[in-house]
């Protein structure tokens with residue numbers, strides 16, 4: 001665990017089986033609750049938490065195992081939840097293709113990655129054989145309590 005500037009430690013969840021998907025999701029939800037986002041953001045927040053499930057599901061399906069790190073990247077002016085999902089599997093040969101709606105090498109819907117990208121404020125994907133890394137973040141201005 002490492003301390004974020006806001007003082008909430010990052011949580012690293014190893015992803016090895018389906019129960020770990022729930023664990024990663026639970027940790028993201030817990031952090032969201034601690035950040036006390038406004039009620040209007042709760043729906044998007046719930047969605048972002050389920051996006052974590054999409055990404056960790058991909059890890060299990062295509063790489064076998066990996067890990068998910070949930071980070072409070074908030075500062076004085078904004079609340080920010082950042083999630084990094086990494087694996088050391090075969091990688092994504094064509095990232096542009098993988099981000100297209102309907103593209104799937106497993107007969108799936110091919111909706112996971114494009115859906116996550118649309119919903120998040122930040123989305124970064126890099127992949128080569130042996131290392132795939134996805135970073136997503138949701139950011140909101142801090143609302144003054146005064």
Ligand SMILES: Nc1ncnc2c1ncn2[C@@H]1O[C@H](COP(=O)(O)OP(=O)(O)OP(=O)(O)O)[C@@H](O)[C@H]1O
Pocket residue numbers: 058059062063087089090091092098099103104105106107108109110111112113114132
């Ligand atoms: N961690 C990963 N390692 C290797 N390939 C991946 C990884 N994540 C995604 N991919 C590749 O990108 C494609 C698109 O992923 P995406 O999640 O969008 O769709 P899907 O998993 O095929 O279907 P869905 O998520 O809708 O069930 C996958 O079919 C797979 O080929």
Ligand SMILES: [Mg+2]
Pocket residue numbers: 054057058108112113
């Ligand atoms: Mg998927």
